[in-house]
Amino acid sequence: EDKVVQSPLSLVVHEGDTVTLNCSYEVTNFRSLLWYKQEKKAPTFLFMLTSSGIEKKSGRLSSILDKKELFSILNITATQTGDSAIYLCAVFQGAQKLVFGQGTRLTINP
Amino acid sequence: GAVVSQHPSWVICKSGTSVKIECRSLDFQATTMFWYRQFPKQSLMLMATSNEGSKATYEQGVEKDKFLINHASLTLSTLTVTSAHPEDSSFYICSARDSVHTEAFFGQGTRLTVV
Numbered sequence: 001e002d003k004v005v006q007s008p009l010s011l012v013v014h015e016g017d018t019v020t021l022n023c024s025y026e027v028t029n030f031r032s033l034l035w036y037k038q039e040k041k042a043p044t045f046l047f048m049l050t051s052s053g054i055e056k057k058s059g060r061l062s063s064i065l066d067k068k069e070l071f072s073i074l075n076i077t078a079t080q081t082g083d084s085a086i087y088l089c090a091v092f093q094g095a096q097k098l099v100f101g102q103g104t105r106l107t108i109n110p
Numbered sequence: 111g112a113v114v115s116q117h118p119s120w121v122i123c124k125s126g127t128s129v130k131i132e133c134r135s136l137d138f139q140a141t142t143m144f145w146y147r148q149f150p151k152q153s154l155m156l157m158a159t160s161n162e163g164s165k166a167t168y169e170q171g172v173e174k175d176k177f178l179i180n181h182a183s184l185t186l187s188t189l190t191v192t193s194a195h196p197e198d199s200s201f202y203i204c205s206a207r208d209s210v211h212t213e214a215f216f217g218q219g220t221r222l223t224v225v
Contacts, residue, residue, distance in 0.1 A: 032213075034213055034214070036216075041119075041218050041219045042116075042203055042216040042217055042218045042219050043154075043203075043216050044216070045213055045214075045215060045216075048213045088153060088154065090154075092214075096142055096159060096161075097144075097156060097159055098144055098156065098205065098214055099156060100146075100153045100154045100155075100156070101153060102152070102153045103152075103153045105151075
């Protein structure tokens with residue numbers, strides 16, 4: 001059975017801290033891994049990773065994929081209260097399914 | 111990114127009635143659309159995947175006769191919750207992708223409350 005597991009499920013830090021969110025997966029015919037941020041309603045797209053070892057960066061957010069060890073991390077540096085959200089990891093697999101992990105609820109306290 | 115519009119954003123219906131939710135891709139052709147259900151404080155649970163012009167592929171445990179999915183055009187997919195019951199109350203989200211890009215973009219979601 002395909003599965004995507006995120007950790008931690010919940011994280012509370014202070015503004016300015018750096019956080020690392022984890023996503024491991026076991027899927028058939030892996031195609032790509034995606035990170036989304038969900039605040040109030042629909043998830044918004046952050047990154048798509050298809051190749052191992054190539055870091056994707058957008059401002060204070062960065063992400064990297066390890067296809068050998070089957071995991072990805074999402075880093076957020078100098079966190080701000082606006083980074084508080086649920087971060088979702090999803091994997092596209094060969095049958096064109098997009099399977100989500102449970103999400104990490106990140107809370108940034110001022 | 112691409113725009114996906116979902117309508118309505120919230121709906122209240124009586125038990126036993128049917129509700130239709132629309133998902134439209136506004137600026138791209140959505141060859142594949144996904145329907146998810148999300149319970150409070152939980153992640154998105156994939157209900158079904160639909161390709162334009164084909165029957166939807168339902169995930170295990172999802173009743174295809176209860177959750178009717180139609181993807182008749184490259185810009186529109188609909189989810190109809192038939193004979194709704196209070197336990198169907200949930201947040202339903204669609205996402206769509208085209209044939210070229212792997213990333214999928216989400217609609218705004220529909221909060222369904224069955225009373």
